[in-house]
Amino acid sequence: MTEGAGRVxxxxxxxxxxxxxxxxxxxxxxxRLDRPIGSWLLLLPCWWSAGLAAIADGSPYPNPWHCLLFFxxxxxxxxxxxxxxxxxxxxxxxxxxxxxxxxxxxxQVTVEQAMAFLIAQALLGLLVLIQFNPFTILMGILSLxxxxxxxxxxxxxx
Numbered sequence: 001m002t003e004g005a006g007r008v009x010x011x012x013x014x015x016x017x018x019x020x021x022x023x024x025x026x027x028x029x030x031x032r033l034d035r036p037i038g039s040w041l042l043l044l045p046c047w048w049s050a051g052l053a054a055i056a057d058g059s060p061y062p063n064p065w066h067c068l069l070f071f072x073x074x075x076x077x078x079x080x081x082x083x084x085x086x087x088x089x090x091x092x093x094x095x096x097x098x099x100x101x102x103x104x105x106x107x108q109v110t111v112e113q114a115m116a117f118l119i120a121q122a123l124l125g126l127l128v129l130i131q132f133n134p135f136t137i138l139m140g141i142l143s144l145x146x147x148x149x150x151x152x153x154x155x156x157x158x
Contacts, residue, residue: 026103027117030086031079039078046070065131073128080121081147087114 016025016034032038047070050062086093086104094105103109109117129140 026108030083030103030109030114030117031075031121032082033075033079036075038082039075042078043070043074046074069128069131073125076121076124076128080118080125083114083118083121087111087118 014034016028020028028034047062047067050066050070054060054062086102089099090104090111093099093102100106104111104114129137132140
């Protein structure tokens with residue numbers, strides 16, 4: 001693989017391009033770990049709520065175990081969502097200059113490999129989720145159902 005090979009057109013020169021092993025780069029790009037802002041946008045409200053829960057509980061700081069689980073879960077589930085998006089939008093991505101160099105349309109990863117990666121990320125997210133109480137598990141499942149229902153309704157409307 002040449003130095004520039006496999007880079008995504010709208011995201012170059014990041015840690016994935018410069019430091020990650022070449023064989024992992026397509027998967028790191030599928031999970032958008034080259035652009036982690038979405039994961040941080042999921043994570044920061046979780047940490048904020050952990051801080052608020054600590055205050056309400058009279059604890060001097062949030063539960064470190066919960067904070068670690070939130071970190072892992074935010075990155076895993078954002079990655080799973082991005083991977084799912086790339087699988088479902090692969091034909092469109094292949095036609096758009098900005099996205100045609102993404103791992104699936106460029107042929108760096110097959111749809112089957114992307115699905116296996118998606119399943120691994122989702123299972124990691126599930127392992128994180130089941131560490132919490134039943135109410136939290138229910139809310140996690142409902143958030144996924146709501147998101148997919150919203151996506152399907154939007155597709156019907158267009």
